[in-house]
Every structure is written in C-alpha cells, then in structure tokens.
Amino acid sequence: MRFNLAIVASALSGSRVSSFVPPHLRSPSSSSSFSSASSSVLHASADSDTVTLGIFGGGTVGGGIVEILTKKRSHFKLLTGKDIVVRKICVRDATKSRDFELPDGCEIVTSYDDILDDETIDYAVEVMGGTTDAKDVVMSALRKGKSVVTANKALIAKDLAEIEGVLASLGAEDAGAQFRYEAAVCGGIPIIRSMQGDFVGANVKLMSGIINGCTNFMLTAMDRDGKSYEDALSQASDLGYAEADPTLDVGGFDARSKLKILMRLAYGMDVDEDEISCRGITELTKIDFEYAKTLGGTIKLLGVAALNDDGSKVSAFVSPCYVTNADPLSSVSGATNAIEVVSDNLVSSIYIGQGAGRYPTANSCVNDIVSLARGDSTPLPFNPKSDMKFANNYESVFFLRLNYRDMVGITRQVGEICERHGVSIHSILQNPRAKDQESAFAIVTEKVEYASILKVLADIEGLDWCRGKPFYMPVLRDDWQS
Amino acid sequence: MRFNLAIVASALSGSRVSSFVPPHLRSPSSSSSFSSASSSVLHASADSDTVTLGIFGGGTVGGGIVEILTKKRSHFKLLTGKDIVVRKICVRDATKSRDFELPDGCEIVTSYDDILDDETIDYAVEVMGGTTDAKDVVMSALRKGKSVVTANKALIAKDLAEIEGVLASLGAEDAGAQFRYEAAVCGGIPIIRSMQGDFVGANVKLMSGIINGCTNFMLTAMDRDGKSYEDALSQASDLGYAEADPTLDVGGFDARSKLKILMRLAYGMDVDEDEISCRGITELTKIDFEYAKTLGGTIKLLGVAALNDDGSKVSAFVSPCYVTNADPLSSVSGATNAIEVVSDNLVSSIYIGQGAGRYPTANSCVNDIVSLARGDSTPLPFNPKSDMKFANNYESVFFLRLNYRDMVGITRQVGEICERHGVSIHSILQNPRAKDQESAFAIVTEKVEYASILKVLADIEGLDWCRGKPFYMPVLRDDWQS
Numbered sequence: 007m008r009f010n011l012a013i014v015a016s017a018l019s020g021s022r023v024s025s026f027v028p029p030h031l032r033s034p035s036s037s038s039s040f041s042s043a044s045s046s047v048l049h050a051s052a053d054s055d056t057v058t059l060g061i062f063g064g065g066t067v068g069g070g071i072v073e074i075l076t077k078k079r080s081h082f083k084l085l086t087g088k089d090i091v092v093r094k095i096c097v098r099d100a101t102k103s104r105d106f107e108l109p110d111g112c113e114i115v116t117s118y119d120d121i122l123d124d125e126t127i128d129y130a131v132e133v134m135g136g137t138t139d140a141k142d143v144v145m146s147a148l149r150k151g152k153s154v155v156t157a158n159k160a161l162i163a164k165d166l167a168e169i170e171g172v173l174a175s176l177g178a179e180d181a182g183a184q185f186r187y188e189a190a191v192c193g194g195i196p197i198i199r200s201m202q203g204d205f206v207g208a209n210v211k212l213m214s215g216i217i218n219g220c221t222n223f224m225l226t227a228m229d230r231d232g233k234s235y236e237d238a239l240s241q242a243s244d245l246g247y248a249e250a251d252p253t254l255d256v257g258g259f260d261a262r263s264k265l266k267i268l269m270r271l272a273y274g275m276d277v278d279e280d281e282i283s284c285r286g287i288t289e290l291t292k293i294d295f296e297y298a299k300t301l302g303g304t305i306k307l308l309g310v311a312a313l314n315d316d317g318s319k320v321s322a323f324v325s326p327c328y329v330t331n332a333d334p335l336s337s338v339s340g341a342t343n344a345i346e347v348v349s350d351n352l353v354s355s356i357y358i359g360q361g362a363g364r365y366p367t368a369n370s371c372v373n374d375i376v377s378l379a380r381g382d383s384t385p386l387p388f389n390p391k392s393d394m395k396f397a398n399n400y401e402s403v404f405f406l407r408l409n410y411r412d413m414v415g416i417t418r419q420v421g422e423i424c425e426r427h428g429v430s431i432h433s434i435l436q437n438p439r440a441k442d443q444e445s446a447f448a449i450v451t452e453k454v455e456y457a458s459i460l461k462v463l464a465d466i467e468g469l470d471w472c473r474g475k476p477f478y479m480p481v482l483r484d485d486w487q488s
Numbered sequence: 489m490r491f492n493l494a495i496v497a498s499a500l501s502g503s504r505v506s507s508f509v510p511p512h513l514r515s516p517s518s519s520s521s522f523s524s525a526s527s528s529v530l531h532a533s534a535d536s537d538t539v540t541l542g543i544f545g546g547g548t549v550g551g552g553i554v555e556i557l558t559k560k561r562s563h564f565k566l567l568t569g570k571d572i573v574v575r576k577i578c579v580r581d582a583t584k585s586r587d588f589e590l591p592d593g594c595e596i597v598t599s600y601d602d603i604l605d606d607e608t609i610d611y612a613v614e615v616m617g618g619t620t621d622a623k624d625v626v627m628s629a630l631r632k633g634k635s636v637v638t639a640n641k642a643l644i645a646k647d648l649a650e651i652e653g654v655l656a657s658l659g660a661e662d663a664g665a666q667f668r669y670e671a672a673v674c675g676g677i678p679i680i681r682s683m684q685g686d687f688v689g690a691n692v693k694l695m696s697g698i699i700n701g702c703t704n705f706m707l708t709a710m711d712r713d714g715k716s717y718e719d720a721l722s723q724a725s726d727l728g729y730a731e732a733d734p735t736l737d738v739g740g741f742d743a744r745s746k747l748k749i750l751m752r753l754a755y756g757m758d759v760d761e762d763e764i765s766c767r768g769i770t771e772l773t774k775i776d777f778e779y780a781k782t783l784g785g786t787i788k789l790l791g792v793a794a795l796n797d798d799g800s801k802v803s804a805f806v807s808p809c810y811v812t813n814a815d816p817l818s819s820v821s822g823a824t825n826a827i828e829v830v831s832d833n834l835v836s837s838i839y840i841g842q843g844a845g846r847y848p849t850a851n852s853c854v855n856d857i858v859s860l861a862r863g864d865s866t867p868l869p870f871n872p873k874s875d876m877k878f879a880n881n882y883e884s885v886f887f888l889r890l891n892y893r894d895m896v897g898i899t900r901q902v903g904e905i906c907e908r909h910g911v912s913i914h915s916i917l918q919n920p921r922a923k924d925q926e927s928a929f930a931i932v933t934e935k936v937e938y939a940s941i942l943k944v945l946a947d948i949e950g951l952d953w954c955r956g957k958p959f960y961m962p963v964l965r966d967d968w969q970s
Contacts, residue, residue: 074689074833084872085688194834196686204678206567207556207854334816334840342836344816351556351851352676354824356840358816369833372689382864390566 057088057379060121060152062143063134064097064114067157067189069106070368071131075375076109086379094121096134122146129378131371132156133189137164148172148183155374157189157367163263167276170388185387186374191264192217192343194366195359196373201271201347202384208351209317210272214310214327214482217264219341219361220247220255221287221307225326226339229295229304235288247341247362258286258307258324265309265322272311272347273320274392281396283323289477290326294407297435297448301405303330306338308482312400321400323456328405328481334358335482403432403481404459406449408466409473416471420449423465427458450481539570539861542603542634544625545616546579546596549639549671551588552850553613557857558591568861576603578616604628611860613853614638615671619646630654630665637856639671639849645745649758652870667869668856673746674699674825676848677841678855683753683829684866690833691799692754696792696809696964699746701823701843702729702737703769703789707808708821711777711786717770729823729844740768740789740806747791747804754793754829755802756874763878765805771959772808776889779917779930783887785812788820790964794882803882805938810887810963816840817964881939885914885963888931888941890948891955898953902931905947909940932963 059075061068072092075082082090094113108114121127122143130147132140137160144161147154149172156162162169173185188198192215216222223245224238233241239256242248247255254260262284270276287307298305306329311322329336334356338344343361348354360366410416417434424431429451436447451459463476541557543550554574557564564572574594582596590596603609604625612629614622619642626643629636631654638644644651655667670680674697698704705727706720715723721738724730729737736742744766752758769789780787788811793804811818816838820826825843830836842848892898899916906913911933918929933941945958 078689081872082688085868087867194837196682199685200678203681203859204851204855206564206858207560207851331813332819332821334819337814337816337819339814351847353842353848354840355676355842356838358836358838358840360835360837365833366835369687369689373686376688377685380865380867383862385569385862386567390563 055087055089057086057090057129057375058093058127059091059129059131059375060094060096060124060127061092061131061133062096062118062121062140063132064095064104065133066364067133067367067371068095068131069104070364071133071371071375072106072109072112074365074368074372076107078372082376082379086376086381088379090375090379093127094124096121118143118146122150122152127152129153129155129375131375132158133367133371135160137161141165144169145172148176148185151176151183153182153184153186153378155186155371155378157187157193157371159190159260159263159267162187162190163266163279166267166270166388170276173387184378184384186378186384187387188374189367189370191267192345192357193360193362194369195343195345195357195361196370197268197345197357198271199373199377200355200357201268202387202389204355205272205347205349205352208349210313210347210349212310212312212348213265213268213272213345214308214312214335215265215268215345216306216335216338216343217268217309217345217361218255218258218261218307219343220249220252221258221261222338222343223247223341224256225287225290225305225307228290228292229298230339232292234292235290245341256286256288258284258309261307261309261324265311265324268309268345269311269320269322270388272389273313273394274390275320275394275396276391277322277396281398283325283398285323285325287326289475291407291446291477293446294326294448294477294479296437297405297407298328300435300437301328301330301450303328303333304336305329305479306335306482308335310480314397314400319395319397321397321456323400323480326479328479330482333482399455399457401453401455403453404451404456405479405481406451406459406463407446407477408449409446409476410471411473412445413471419469420466423462424449424451426465427461429454429458429462456480537569537571539568539572539611539857540575540609541573541611541613541857542576542578542606542609543574543613543615544578544600544603544622545614546577546586547615548846549615549849549853550577550613551586552846553615553853553857554588554591554594556847556850556854558589560854564858564861568858568863570861572857572861575609576606578603600625600628604632604634609634611635611637611857613857614640615849615853617642619643623647626651627654630658630667633658633665635664635666635668635860637668637853637860639669639675639853641672641742641745641749644669644672645748645761648749648752648870652758655869666860666866668860668866669869670856671849671852673749674827674839675842675844676851677825677827677839677843678852679750679827679839680753681855681859682837682839683750684869684871686837687754687829687831687834690831692795692829692831694792694794694830695747695750695754695827696790696794696817697747697750697827698788698817698820698825699750699791699827699843700737700740700743700789701825702731702734703740703743704820704825705729705823706738707769707772707787707789710772710774711780712821714774716774717772724823727823738768738770740766740791743789743791743806747793747806750791750827751793751802751804752870754871755795755876756872757802757876757878758873759804759878763880765807765880767805767807769808771957773889773928773959775926775928776808776930776959776961778919779887779889780810782917782919783810783812783932785810785815786818787811787961788817788964790817792962796879796882801877801879803879803938805882805962808961810961812964815964881937883935883937885935886933886938886941887961887963888933888945889928889959890931891926891928891958892953893955894927895953901951901953902948905944906931906933908947909943911936911940911944938962 130152227233227238308327344358432450612634709715709720790809826840914932
C-alpha cells in the first residue's frame with residue numbers, strides 16, 4: 007500500500023462547495039504534494055487523489071462512519087484534496103441486513119485478509135471491538151504499512167506498550183502507517199487530539215474526569231430523581247448505557263482503562279491498570295447523596311491522575327468523589343462525559359461531551375480519517391515517554407460515612423482514632439434519622455494522606471457500634487488544584 | 489524563506505527525553521521528509537532540522553511564548569523533529585527591560601522589515617496587537633511566504649475577507665505559508681483547531697459562549713457577591729480584565745468580534761460585525777439577578793449563533809441571557825470563557841477554559857507553532873465558504889423585566905399588548921418590594937420571535953406606568969437545542 011497524495015484539480019471537479027478554493031487545491035497542473043510525515047508517501051501513483059478505507063465492523067459505529075463519509079464526501083474533498091472512499095467492510099455475517107446504505111463500489115467481506123492483504127487499501131478502520139481478533143487486525147494492518155483508525159479503548163489500554171512497540175519497529179519505508187484513536191476515550195470529546203496538540207508546551211498537574219457514561223447516568227438518577235441503585239442500573243441497561251457485563255461500568259474498570267490511556271498522554275507513563283486504585287459506585291447509599299446535598303454538592307465517579315507537589319510522581323485512582331455545585335463537573339448529567347485538565351499554562355481546561363453512541367464515536371473516527379487524508383502527522387501518537395513514577399498514595403480532603411448502632415462514646419472514639427493517624431476533622435454531619443437502621447454520620451477531614459484514611463477506616467470498622475463497611479470518598483478541588 | 493523539513497538524527501542528539509524515538513526520527517541517514525501541505529517545502533536545505541521564528545511584540549504574550557519555547561525546546565524536538573528557534577523579536581523600544589530571558593542568538597530589532605525581509609526566518613508570530621501595523625506585518629509576511637501565527641482577534645474580525653484573499657492569491661510556490669490563529673478567540677480554549685478538525689463531519693446547529701472574560705467576571709461579582717455594576721467594573725479594571733476602553737467589553741463588542749470569527753468557522757459565512765445584534769450588560773440591575781435566582785438560574789453575557797429549523801439561515805446575537813443552574817455554563821465563573829457547540833453528530837460539546845492572559849494565550853500560539861513545525865496542514869484556515877444566509881431574527885423564550893409605577897390595570901394592559909403581537913406569557917414574577925422606586929415585575933414568555941418581543945416592548949414603553957426602558961433577554965436552552 008503506497009498512496010500518493012499529490013493533488014490535482016480533477017479531485018475537486020464536481021465539488022458543490024467551491025466558492026473558495028485555496029491555491030494548493032487549485033493549481034491545474036501542480037506537482038505539489040500534501041504529504042504525511044513519511045518518506046513512503048512521496049511516490050506518485052495513478053490514484054493520488056483518492057484515499058481508500060477498509061472498515062472492520064459494520065455495526066453501530068461502522069455504519070455511522072459510512073453515513074458521515076457518504077454525506078460529507080464533497081466537503082472532505084475540499085478539506086483534504088482527496089476523495090475518501092470506503093472500499094471494503096469486513097463483517098461476521100455478510101447476509102445480515104445493515105442499517106446504512108452501502109456506498110457505490112463498496113464490498114462486504116468476511117475475511118480480515120480481504121482488507122489486510124489488499125494493497126489498494128490505505129487505511130484500516132477498526133470498529134469491531136474486542137481485544138483478540140481486533141488486536142491481530144490492528145497489528146497486522148500497521149505492519150503492512152496501513153494507517154489505523156480505531157475506537158478500541160480496551161485494546162489500547164491492554165496492549166498500549168505492544169502497539170507502541172510495533173509503531174517503533176516500523177522501518178522508515180513503512181513509517182507512513184499512523185495510529186489514530188480519538189474515539190477510544192470519551193467518544194465524542196476530542197481529548198486525544200487535545201492531549202497530543204493543545205498541551206505540548208504545558209505541564210499537566212491534574213486530570214479528573216467523568217469518563218463513564220453509564221455510572222454518571224446512574225448517579226444523576228440517584229441524586230436528582232432519588233432513584234435506588236438497582237432502579238438506576240436497570241434504567242441504564244434499558245437505555246443501552248451499560249456494558250453487557252455492567253461490572254465494567256459500576257466497578258469503575260471501564261473508567262480505569264480510559265484513565266490509563268490519558269495518563270500515558272499526559273505524563274508519558276505506562277501504568278499497569280491493576281496498579282490504579284479502582285472503586286466503583288456500588289457502596290453508595292441514599293444517605294451519601296443526602297449529605298452531599300447538605301454540603302452543597304453532589305457525587306460523581308471520577309478518574310483522577312495528579313502530579314504531586316514536587317512534580318516527581320503521579321498518583322491516580324477511580325473513585326466516587328464529592329463535587330461542589332460551584333464546579334462545572336457537578337452539572338454534567340446523564341450519560342455525558344467530562345474531563346478537566348489542570349496545567350501550568352492553562353490553569354483549568356474542561357471538555358464536556360458525549361462519551362459514546364453511534365454518531366459521536368463515528369464523528370471522532372471520521373475526524374481521524376480526515377486528518378490523515380489531509381496529511382497531518384502524529385509521529386508519537388501516545389506522546390513522548392517519560393521516567394515519571396507512579397505513587398499509590400495522594401493527599402486530599404475526604405468525606406467519610408459511618409453507619410452506627412447508637413451508643414455512648416462514638417464521637418470520642420472516632421476522634422481518638424483520627425488523632426492516632428494524624429487525621430484532622432474539619433466537620434461532622436449527622437442528620438436526625440427516623441429509623442435506627444439508617445443511622446449514619448459523615449465526617450469531612452482536612453487534607454490528609456489517602457493511606458491515613460485507610461488506617462482510620464480499618465480501626466473504626468473494628469468497633470462495636472460500626473455497622474457494615476465505612477464509606478469514604480475524596481472531595482474534589484480542595485487541594486488537587488493547589 | 490524555504491525550509492526543508494527532512495529529519496536527521498542529529499536533530500535529536502542531546503535530547504533528554506529519548507526513551508522512545510519513532511522511526512521517523514531515528515533513521516540515521518534517512519532522507520525521509522516531514523512535509524507541510526506545500527510544494528515549496530520539499531527542497532533540501534542546510535538547516536532542515538531548524539525552524540526559525542520572528543516575533544512581533546515582546547510584551548506579555550511574546551514573553552510567554554519565548555519562555556515556553558525555551559523551557560520545552562527538547563520536548564518540541566522530539567515531537568516535531570525540529571529545533572524551534574526564536575531568531576528575532578521586534579519591539580517598539582529596544583532599550584526597555586523585558587520580563588523574560590532572551591534566548592541565545594536571539595536579536596531584538598525595532599524595524600518590521602528586519603524580520604519580514606529576513607529570508608532565514610520561517611514563521612512570523614504577530615502578538616503586538618492593533619489592526620494597522622499588525623495588518624501590514626501579517627499580510628506582508630504571508631506574501632513573502634512566511635507562515636503566520638497570530639493572537640489578533642480584532643485584526644481577523646475586521647479583515648478576515650482580506651486575509652482569506654491573500655491566502656487564496658498565494659501562488660503554488662508560496663503555498664507553504666499557512667495562517668494560524670488559535671489564540672485569537674478565547675485564548676487558552678482550543679476552539680479554532682476544534683472547529684477546523686473536530687466537526688468536519690458534523691453540522692453545527694448552535695454555538696453559544698461566554699466569550700468575554702471581563703463581563704463574566706463582572707456578572708459573577710454582581711450575582712454571587714451582590715456587587716453593583718460600578719463596583720464590579722472597577723474591580724475588573726483593577727485586575728486587568730477590562731480593555732483600555734471598557735465599552736468594548738461591557739458593550740458586547742469584543743464578544744461580537746469573536747462570534748463573527750466563530751460563525752465563519754462553523755457556518756462558512758462572513759457576516760459584517762455590525763449586522764449582529766449586540767447588547768452588553770449595562771442595562772442589568774440587581775432585580776434581574778434576583779429574579780434569575782428565583783427562577784433557578786443566573787445571567788450570562790453570551791454570543792450565540794444558531795441555524796434555523798430548516799437549515800437555511802443563521803441568526804446571531806450578543807446579549808445577556810438567562811441560564812438555568814442545570815446548565816454547565818451557569819457555573820463558569822470569573823474571567824473564565826466557555827463555548828458550547830451543538831451539532832447533529834455530537835449533540836452538545838462544551839469547552840471551558842481561560843480566555844486570556846500571558847500563558848493561556850502564549851500556550852495557544854506555541855501549539856500553532858509546533859503544529860506547523862510538525863507539518864500539519866490547514867489549507868483552509870477558516871474552513872470552506874458557504875452560501876449560508878444571515879437572518880436578523882430568531883425564536884426563543886424571553887425574560888422581560890418592566891419597572892412600573894403602581895396603578896390599576898397593568899396586568900391587563902401587558903396581557904393585551906402581548907396578545908396583539910402573538911406573544912404567549914408563560915409566567916409572571918413579582919416579588920414584594922420595600923421601596924416603590926424599585927417596583928418591577930418580570931415576564932417569561934413562551935417561545936416567540938425576537939421581532940415580536942421588540943414590538944411588545946415598544947408598546948409597553950409608551951404606557952403611563954412604565955418607568956425607564958424595559959429590559960429583555962433570551963432564555964438559554966428552552967428551544968435553541970430543539
């Protein structure tokens with residue numbers, strides 16, 4: 007697969023939007039070249055004005071990509087000087103009816119090799135999901151010199167190092183094969199490209215995000231509509247927000263995969279996912295939402311990675327967090343995603359958008375395709391590596407909720423335990439309860455180490471009056487942005 | 489100015505971050521080329537591994553750019569394969585002391601031609617401001633084949649068509665001259681690049697944004713701290729948020745310039761700024777904030793552009809707007825900016841960040857410089873033109889506030905006037921007032937045409953009991969996102 011990117015006027019003939027054509031696209035007999043960051047794309051060939059795609063997956067996202075490419079074909083010609091053509095779509099069952107129209111000349115195939123071995127196909131678009139076949143397809147396409155566009159978060163989180171290795175191993179003559187994955191993290195939010203291009207001169211101090219749509223939908227339902235956990239989950243499943251195995255959502259694991267990828271981009275570090283402390287939303291109760299409301303905020307499941315004060319280490323976790331109502335993240339409701347990036351140059355940058363779905367995901371894949379066709383280069387798709395170290399500890403203000411059986415001395419005992427582990431108490435909340443079963447009180451600490459909180463909770467759990475496992479969550483903002 | 493972009497290993501020698509080097513950057517005797525979208529950059533030259541800058545302006549932003557380029561020099565080598573070097577900085581007074589360190593080999597000059605006529609300088613960075621000399625410098629640099637990076641919103645808003653004309657007129661041999669202006673709209677928010685790259689396959693239905701930091705700071709102070717308009721303005725001036733002539737801020741004109749540029753990007757239309765209805769924050773009173781709070785929201789100065797229902801026309805305005813607390817824009821406080829883009833593919837995308845300041849603005853300029861050095865191409869920096877028409881009318885729910893002298897028949901008269909102009913009333917608010925002077929009531933309408941509201945207000949203004957000019961503002965969300 008060698009494609010020439012020289013632009014000839016014929017590429018634009020018939021374009022409907024032609025009121026302005028820049029000189030690159032106009033010069034009638036120009037030998038000028040759009041070129042990607044590679045030596046391999048500088049050869050002339052007959053179909054220099056066409057970019058051809060093979061798509062792996064003809065489902066929701068694949069269909070969305072085909073629809074957008076069809077609808078915007080002349081617009082993309084104008085933007086890139088290329089005709090972007092879907093040549094083959096690889097599906098499991100060729101007889102299944104599709105919810106999109108097959109473009110003229112596009113073939114449905116069922117063997118991966120029909121695309122991989124086709125030297126006339128320039129880009130491989132992987133939207134079939136999974137981490138086994140999808141991995142083979144992605145690796146093979148790259149090795150064959152095809153640029154890859156993928157929406158596969160799980161694959162990247164699992165095999166990031168290997169993908170990076172393959173990209174690094176490509177000889178100079180194959181270096182035209184680029185790797186794009188905008189849709190893999192937070193669907194429609196352009197966070198990948200932003201981390202590749204908008205923070206090049208900045209040092210990221212903190213990333214925190216609502217990066218799982220299913221749980222944010224559930225938390226919104228529990229907080230705003232007072233729904234129980236079970237009702238909220240069932241509604242999320244009905245609406246298609248939950249994974250087939252909802253543990254990936256409610257356990258925080260989906261968010262952790264995304265966080266791992268974002269940490270590679272922000273800090274140049276490749277952390278084993280299992281090293282990142284991961285707590286989902288299963289321990290939350292109605293009382294936590296009530297207390298959060300009393301405190302003037304709400305609860306969000308956040309993925310957080312933060313540089314420590316001297317810039318030597320990064321800590322990270324996925325956890326429910328208390329977020330004050332003054333924070334824009336607090337009003338991100340439903341299945342919407344949001345990411346905040348705090349950096350030296352830009353202070354706080356927040357991106358809010360759709361995290362999943364047919365068109366948001368397809369839109370991001372199409373952005374990648376158009377960017378490749380336009381010749382943009384991203385030689386280091388995961389940004390440069392660094393020697394940054396991972397620390398499984400961080401400082402924060404914490405919210406603790408303790409369920410108790412009423413007896414004398416509770417406050418004194420909690421006070422003693424906190425004192426023993428150096429945890430200062432900022433405030434105690436205890437609303438009057440109707441039923442003794444629901445008796446609970448909440449503590450907000452001063453800024454302390456996560457490790458100290460774990461010790462406090464372990465000690466409290468051993469006390470007579472403590473019912474069940476105490477719940478804790480970090481409080482966003484009080485010092486992460488110091 | 490011809491620079492070759494071939495990468496040689498020496499570009500990377502001495503790089504501190506070298507744990508991963510992609511093949512493009514590694515191949516020791518490679519003749520492979522990073523290339524921009526131009527024929528003119530494919531020639532080899534001696535300093536192929538260096539990109540040289542001339543900066544016009546050595547003030548706040550210019551200093552920030554130099555600092556970031558110095559601090560991140562080796563990082564940028566890794567990202568682009570180039571050594572990015574500031575060769576000259578053009579200032580008014582060469583003897584003035586600077587708040588940044590001059591890089592080795594960088595010369596302070598006082599004549600524009602020292603940069604413009606220097607064929608060894610590849611990119612011209614214009615951060616001196618103004619629309620006279622700055623225009624000459626930008627146009628001349630482009631004509632001489634230098635790529636331009638600018639932060640100059642006023643210049644672009646005023647002379648967009650002319651800049652576009654110059655870009656279009658460049659011969660193929662100068663087509664390497666690109667135009668970048670990320671910092672010109674909302675400083676640190678990457679909205680320009682996003683409009684160029686993240687919505688290529690989408691149709692924008694609505695843009696609405698808090699795009700003037702000074703007024704948002706003032707509105708926050710008036711709403712949250714109960715400050716008067718005068719106190720808020722004086723504080724904003726003290727903090728450096730207001731322009732020398734604060735009319736540009738409080739009158740909405742600065743926001744309108746940005747909106748004009750965003751409309752060109754989103755809709756391909758070049759609207760005369762004066763055609764866009766522009767109302768600032770000068771008419772707002774404490775009562776408006778009180779009523780907004782009663783309604784569960786706040787007031788923001790927004791720039792809004794929206795496609796009408798059949799997609800044939802775009803309406804736009806700058807105006808104070810009522811924003812409900814459930815909307816993330818409501819919690820964007822202080823001098824922060826925010827832009828929401830509603831599109832078919834992505835539903836709602838919101839970007840929140842710093843709108844101005846040394847490092848946010850410099851960061852965006854540096855992003856542009858690095859992107860150019862990396863060879864990214866943006867042949868149509870304002871996106872393709874379209875035949876979209878402008879309509880000076882739109883539909884919305886409106887909030888009206890009327891100051892009155894108490895008398896019999898007010899409600900009936902208002903009812904009659906609204907009926908006459910086809911305006912349905914959704915609700916009426918009237919808080920008891922201590923002092924008669926402050927007597928006012930508010931009306932929230934159903935969705936109606938802006939033109940009808942103007943008729944209603946004109947009629948009401950002529951009535952005996954009406955004191956002063958009635959105030960109105962659109963209500964965000966009720967139907968813009970239909």
